[in-house]
Amino acid sequence: xxxxxxxxxxxxxxxxxxxxxxxxxxxxxxxxxxxxxxxxxxxxxxxxxxxxxxxxxxxxxxxxxxxxxxxxxxxxxxxxxxxxxxxxxxxxxxxxxxxxxxxxxxxxxxxxxxxxxxxxxxxxxxxxxxxxxxxxxxxxxxxxxxxxxxxxxxxxxxxxxxxxxxxxxxxxxxxxxxxxxxxxxxxxxxxxxxxxxxxxxxxxxxxxxxxxxxxxxxxxxxxxxxxxxxxxxxxxxxxxxxxxxxxxxxxxxxxxxxxxxxxxxxxxxxxxxxxxxxxxxxxxxxxxxxxxxxxxxxxxxxxxxxxxxxxx
Numbered sequence: 001x002x003x004x005x006x007x008x009x010x011x012x013x014x015x016x017x018x019x020x021x022x023x024x025x026x027x028x029x030x031x032x033x034x035x036x037x038x039x040x041x042x043x044x045x046x047x048x049x050x051x052x053x054x055x056x057x058x059x060x061x062x063x064x065x066x067x068x069x070x071x072x073x074x075x076x077x078x079x080x081x082x083x084x085x086x087x088x089x090x091x092x093x094x095x096x097x098x099x100x101x102x103x104x105x106x107x108x109x110x111x112x113x114x115x116x117x118x119x120x121x122x123x124x125x126x127x128x129x130x131x132x133x134x135x136x137x138x139x140x141x142x143x144x145x146x147x148x149x150x151x152x153x154x155x156x157x158x159x160x161x162x163x164x165x166x167x168x169x170x171x172x173x174x175x176x177x178x179x180x181x182x183x184x185x186x187x188x189x190x191x192x193x194x195x196x197x198x199x200x201x202x203x204x205x206x207x208x209x210x211x212x213x214x215x216x217x218x219x220x221x222x223x224x225x226x227x228x229x230x231x232x233x234x235x236x237x238x239x240x241x242x243x244x245x246x247x248x249x250x251x252x253x254x255x256x257x258x259x260x261x262x263x264x265x266x267x268x269x270x271x272x273x274x275x276x277x278x279x280x281x282x283x284x285x286x287x288x289x290x291x292x293x294x295x296x297x298x299x300x301x302x303x304x305x306x307x308x309x310x311x312x
Contacts, residue, residue, distance in 0.1 A: 014038050017076035017096055022066050027051035036060060040096040041116045043072060062116040062137035066092045070111070078155050078179055083125060086110055095136075098179045098199055102151055105129045118199040118219050120177060139219045143195050146173035152193075154178040157234055157256065159185050162208070167192025181256055181280065183232055184208065191215045198222075201301070203254050203278050205230075223299035225252035227275035233257055236281075241265050250275040260307065261285035267292045279304065 012035045013019050019042045024030055030051045036042060037058040044052045045068045052063070066072055070092040078098045084107030087093050091110040099113070101121040105128035113119075114135040121129055122145030133140060150170055154160075158178050165188050167174055172194060179199045188208035198218045206224035216222075230252045240262035253259070253274060258281045261270075265285075270292050277283070277293065279300040285293055287306035294304055 012037070016040075018043060018074050018094065020072065020074055020094075021045065021048065021052070022070065022072040022092075024048060025068070030055070040076065041094065043074065043094055045069075061096065064094055064114040064116070064135045066094075066112060066114075066135070073110075078153060080151075080153060083107060083122070083128075086113070086129075098155070098177075100151065100153060100177060101125065101129070104145060118179070120197060120199075139199075141197060141217060141219065143175055143197060143217075144173075146194070149173040149175060149194070151175045151177060154180075154182070156180045158182045159232065162186045162188045165192065165196070165212075166190045178202075183230065183254055183256075184212075185230060185232070187228075188212055201280055203230075203280075221280070221299075221301050223278045223280075223301075225254060225276055225278050226298065227252040230254045230278075233259055233281075236260075238262055239265070241269070244269045244273045247273045249273075252276050252278065254278045255281050255283065255302070257281045258302075259283045261289055261293070265289065270296065 011033050015038045017040045019036055019039045022043045022045060030048055033055055035056045040061045042060055042063050044065050046065045047068050049065055071090055072092045074094045076096045079095050080100045080102055083101055083103040083105040087110040089108050092112040093110045095115045097117045099115050099119045104122045105125040109128055109132045112134055113132045115138055116136055117138045119140040121142055123142045157180055170192055174193050176193045176196045181201045182198050184204035187205055188211045196216050200220045202218050202222045204212055204224055206226050209224050227250050233255045234257055236258045238260040241264040250273060263286050274296050276298040277296045279297050279302045282302045283304045284307040290304060290306050
């Protein structure tokens, strides 16, 4: 992220996937912008780097500098292309998301490929695509390629069952790519993919860890829940005493949003009904419950705090 201080009057650009200044030719044009906030990426001509540095920014995922006058192609979200179709030699390709190249790179490669996110390409393409990669933010993974393999792509908040991971209708060389938040909701008895690539956050049962990890390549955060019943929370939620009273067995709380534990819930009830907590959002609770929640949070990528203050 980039951030700087306030500035004077002018236009404010907010909440855009990509702010594309590649067509601008003078610092005066850029001076009309007073602030940029909440953008996945900003594309700036190299000659205007100094003028851009004077603009206050907040919440910008990445800044990509491109040659002046370049033919810039911008894509937001997952982009899946063959190795012979990346673009013309004079192009600059900008992707905010995941760039998935589905076959060895044999065709013309753009002069610059910049990705704010993840790049996945077949092994053997390193020398072709590697020199063009630049200016982006994220990771590059080269996966095992086999002729005729199928690449299954999932994105967003994804729930996978053990059956899906078994890939019963596929081939052993197939590759599963999931971009976003991925939760495996049941036991995994077999993995029918040569590779399972997760660009984002993975949550899966601890009992299946030995089965998954040999085929798994995770770019981001991985967490493993302990119970046989994960409760997936994908929207901001408040849980009170009645929720826990009605549970007749232990569950794992997989929190992908913000969770509030209401007054009236006791430490004893939490220890009885919650096996563990996988926290990918923020968790607030009465102050006396913060210590037990910290103990139960086997993997916490968010914040646990008292609801009457910034901490415990």
